[in-house]
Amino acid sequence: MAADRLILVQKSLIRGQWDSQISEPTNPAFELAKAVVECRYNDALRSDTAREVFRPSSEDLDLPFNKILDLSIKQGSEAAEEELGRLVLAIACLHAFVQANWTGPDLDIEPLELFKDGTEKSKSWTGEAIHVKAVAELAYGGEPAYHLAKVPAFLRLAQLLFALPYTHLESATWWRLRVATVHQEILDDPVSLQDDFRTLLQPLASTFATEPDLAGRLNIEIGLLEHVLSRDKAAGENFVKASRCTGxxxxxxxxxxxxxxxxxxxxxxxxxxxxxxxxxxxxxxxxxxxxxxxxxxxxxxxxxxxxxxxxxxxxxxxxxxxxxxxNPAGAGSRLAHIxxxxxxxxxxxxxxxxxxxxxxxxxxxxxxxxxxxxxxxxxxxxxxxxxxxxxxxxxxxxxxxxxxxxxxxxxxxxxxxxxxxxxxxxxxxxxxxxxxxxxxxxxxxxxDMEKELAERFLSLGVVKSALEIFERLEMWEDVVKCYGALEKPEKGIAIVKDLLEGRKAEVDTVISRAKSTSAPHKKSQDAMRDAKLWCLLGDLDPTHAEEHYKRAWTLSNETSGRAMRSLGGYYFARAKFPEAIECLKRAVKINPLLTRSWFILGCACMRVENWEDAKNAFTRCVSIDEEDGESWNNLASMYLRIGISKQGRKAIGEAEGEDDGPSSSEVDVKTSDELSSTSVPFENKMLAFRALKQGLRYSYENWRMWYNYMIVAMDVGELQEACRALGRVVDQTEGKLASAMDEDVLDRLVDAVTRATSDPTEAAADESGAAQNPNEGHGLYRSVLGLLERTLLPRISSPRVFRAYARLLSWRGQWEDALKAYLDAYRAGVAGTMEKGETDVERWREGVTEVGEIVDILRNFGPRVEGYKWRLQARSVVRTFMGRTKDFEDETEWVSLTELQDELRKEED
Structure with missing residues (x-):
């Protein structure tokens, strides 16, 4: 078989259009290929080649398909033709399945016809037995296949044929990608694949991807598989690459x-x-x-x-x-002519x-x-x-x-x-x-389209129409939701129980098929469906949920990821964390693609202080879903907890879980001083900082995450980021939440600015680069000043905020503004807010201290402001305070106030 013709045939099969360059088929494999390209599956699957390939070697239908059929390729001079024949039949089976379940029109061949060779081996077989067997074998990664899919045996046969070793046909890997994508669509949830198709398809670049349409198709199809597996970033990259390939x-x-x-x-x-x-x-x-x-x-x-x-x-x-x-396109656009x-x-x-x-x-x-x-x-x-x-x-x-x-x-x-x-x-x-x-x-x-229509009806309030569709599709979870919307939850429970106990028949087609089903296959069929139903019953009946989930696990022969996910969630909600961890580890081993399972596993590990496993779980979360802000937040928490002492563990917050699972809305990170006191390695702190920075891209409105980010940024020396984070926290809480305003952080930011020289010329001459460093001195000054003037001062009347502002102004030599800020701090403090009739002695003594401090500030800064009558201001402060607190005249501190008043009077004289 000429290699060039073989490549052209493979390209025709991928494109779905017969290449006119190929001469008239001269051998059975080429004739078969042309029939499949023209969608004559009836001809292809009833051909002599098909009868030979699908001839059963055993009558025992309890054996798997790959044991019943001898699909091996004979090596020899005609190996390429043998391989092409197998590949073409696999394509015919795949597209027959797609036609029956996706595109229509209705198929004119049944899988049973492939095995009827007139011998005794297949005489006792029935269409229903083959259907049940195929559905069971299509279950993958603990996820069952949709049991009402039409002709599932065709998909299973396609899988087995594509899995054969093809040494002469490079396109076989591409077809494996296609069958894997279709297979994912019939599973309850997507499951990770063992094959890395991006790597496996690289050799096709020279053979197929040099042609624009084939290169485009290849990238689109890889992107669509990435989309099914929820890898949206990788999918987008492939879609853009496809557009470049096609021009x-x-x-x-x-x-x-x-x-x-x-x-x-x-x-x-x-x-x-x-x-x-x-x-x-x-x-x-x-x-x-x-x-x-x-x-x-x-x-x-x-x-x-x-x-x-x-x-x-x-x-x-x-x-x-x-x-x-x-002409809407911008200047210089290549599409300006459109x-x-x-x-x-x-x-x-x-x-x-x-x-x-x-x-x-x-x-x-x-x-x-x-x-x-x-x-x-x-x-x-x-x-x-x-x-x-x-x-x-x-x-x-x-x-x-x-x-x-x-x-x-x-x-x-x-x-x-x-x-x-x-x-x-x-x-x-x-x-x-x-x-x-x-x-x-x-x-x-x-x-899926019918389910979407039913969901559309449900959103419009047409519940009964939705219910009819869900019942016909045997989607019992959605049936139960409909009864919940109709305020008849007990009827949903009764339906599930009736199905499990055999008192309720399913759709008419299932009843008619079941009449011809042998006992072993019926048992297999019931086990697969019953496991799902027991899980659903566990969701509906919390009192006996544990028993129901365990029953589902046993029925599925310990392969049901759904059962372990449900049981793990059940234990987590009841604070049985070791049991939850055991179940969830089994669940993620069966199906590692579900982010929620990894997330709850991580939170359960956090509760038992298994920081390493929790870190690994949250790492898996963000690798599956990069936009999961909660997982980024908890991953940062784990980096900060690993390797610290028990006394320091509570310095870092975590996402506390509710009965239905954890939520980052309860994240609570303590002060930066508490964090610094722990023995967290600096490398871990930087990892936590980067994780929070990434998470904030997707949880931008979560003030608690910003608070965590602020604390960690302070600790790793990223003070400008800490300044920005403090502003976001106050913006989002509108300054109404006292716990969200960390005044210690503000003081440390001001300290970082004021410890440098205030003269910009001297700072610029400093070889240490402090003038350009955004985390200290003049490099940080503008950020801190903007934080105070635009965000904090318009919202918060706190003495410490006013004093921080005053320190910043005095560092810049703006004495009049600094004095005003110090006076604002005094008025907002204890002394400035005391009223007549105050009885709290300790509070009064605190006020006496504040009066002394503001007088000292007036003495120091007042003379630097031209024309400012600071002595008059100081005397007014002392006199007003003493007038409001005459009830404390018998206290020893009263003498100090009298002496202070006398000193100010003498200085004025």
Missing amino acids: LEYELTGALGKRTKFQQFELSQLVLLAESHLQDPSDDVTSQKENTPSTTVEEVSDTKNVPETIALNDDTLLEQTEFTSS DPSAQPPLHPLDQCILLSLCLNVRNTQPSHGLTAEQMSPYVSRVISHPRNWSVHTMALLLRSRLESSRTRTVERSTLQLQALIDQMPTADSSTSERLLYFHDIPLPSRW
Whole structure:
């Protein structure tokens, strides 16, 4: 088999389009490949090659599929052809599964037909037995596969075939990536993969990725898998890399336009300008028509078989923004020639990239209105030129999600989602068109779309319609939620119990299938489903929750991550931390991708003072979800606790947990003096500082984290950051929370400024660089001055704050302002706020001390202010204080006040 032809065939299989350069197929493997590219799965899976590969070697259906079937590749002169045959059958199985569960139309072949070879070995097999077996084998990482997925045996067979060693076919790794992504979609929760596809796919760079469309596809598909595994940053990088590979140019900008029917003045509207550089010869005719400015979306839809676009039909909003500016791009932009109201059509692969980028905007931005505004231009740019059935379906689905929260668009949102679900079984477009870009978009499965519709009904208050869908899909957790919304929680519990005890039948299809199910397979089927139901019952019945979770663990043969997560949370809520740690360690070993499990494990380890394990748990949290501010905060806490004495452990706060899990809202870090007194290594303090700095990027409004950051910054010498943090704390608490204002930190900041020389010239001549250092002297002065004048003084009337301000002013030689600040401090202190009738002797004695201090300050600074009558001010202070506190004349300190008054009178004379 010629190597060049083999590469062309592999590229055709990846693209889903047969390359015209390949001569007419001359061997069975090539004929099979062409049939699969043309989506003739019936022909491929009923071929002689398929019958030979899928011929069962054992009649014992209790054995795994890889023992029942002999899938090995015979090595020899025709090994390449053997490998291609296996790969093509694997692709046929994978795409048959995708057609049945994602794209439609309905499949015309069943898995049972693959094994019926007319011998006794497979005669007793049933479709239901194969279905149950496949679902059981597709469970992975403690997460069960969705049991109502159609023809799951095809996906399992595809997995086994792709796992074979392919020495002549480089594209096999790419197909393993594709089957892994599809497999993740049918699991309850995503599970980490053993294979690092980014590394494994590197060799393809020279063979496949040199062509722009293949390079783009490869990066998109790696990014989509990263997205499924919640690695949003890596996903975004791959989507951007894909746009560079295909040459897609895009720019989010503004252009004048109207959004409503009665708008009289044009306003700036967000618009995405985009232009493709990929060629798609098959769409030349349509492209010419689409490129005509007068062509509407409806006209283009008629030329392409795409899903129905539901009209908005609103009395105020326009169907789409009417742009009046023909040149919105900025100066020097490569897209300045594009008119936003008549943009050229995009290649479908570039449309996939835009939808993926749009998806990444949603994942990397906070959940607020701006995100929807950012996403809308991406979606609108794709919807404006329908090019492919699946891509257009994805664009309409994203628009439906964006419109679900707006009053004027929520009706269209729900109707559009319903229309997308209804059109899946239809034959309004060819199977090949539907599958052409399937692997390059995050298209949800049928059951996921129906679940989304049910959730949409639930948000609109149409609970019964949602309940019907959830019951049909056998999503019992959501069924229970619906009964909770209907204020019938007891009915939800009764349903789960009836299912477990066999008193309630499930959907009609399951009942009909069960009639032909053998006892062992029924037992296996029930065990997988029962484990989930026992966990759900434990959630609903807290009194016997522990018993229910343990029952689920046993039923699953100790493979249910859900059971261990639930049991660990149960123990944590009841302060049984050692038991919680044991369960949660099992849970994260089964499925290490779930951040919540690692977080609660970390908090449980904190409670038993196992700082090292807690640190490792929170490290895993932030490696999975970089935006988890709580975990960054607790990770910093662990760095500060490792290696310190018991007396110092309470110097660092931690996130205290409530019954439903920990929360950083209760973080409490003590003063910087307490922190400094502990034996924390400086390296750990720096690690804590960096962790808090990273966490604050995602918890910017959490004043407690800012407080922690301030204390640690003070301790590692990052005083400018400590100054900024103190300002944020006061801003967020509006100065109303006394515990949030750390006056010790403020005094240390002022000390750091005033211990340097006040003369800027002398400071500049100092070789130590103190004048430029942002953490001392003149380098810190502006930050501390701004903190006092703009943040603290307008909000806080504290004697220590006024005195700190006065010290800063006196350091700069601003004597009059410093005197005013000292007097403000006196008026806000004990002496300045004492009233007649005071009976607290200790408080009065404190006031006597303050009177002496302010008089000394007036004596020292008063003469430096020209024309300032400081003696008169001093006498007034003493006289006023003595007049308010005559009740203390018998105290010994009264004599000192009298003597002070006499001294001031003599000095004036």
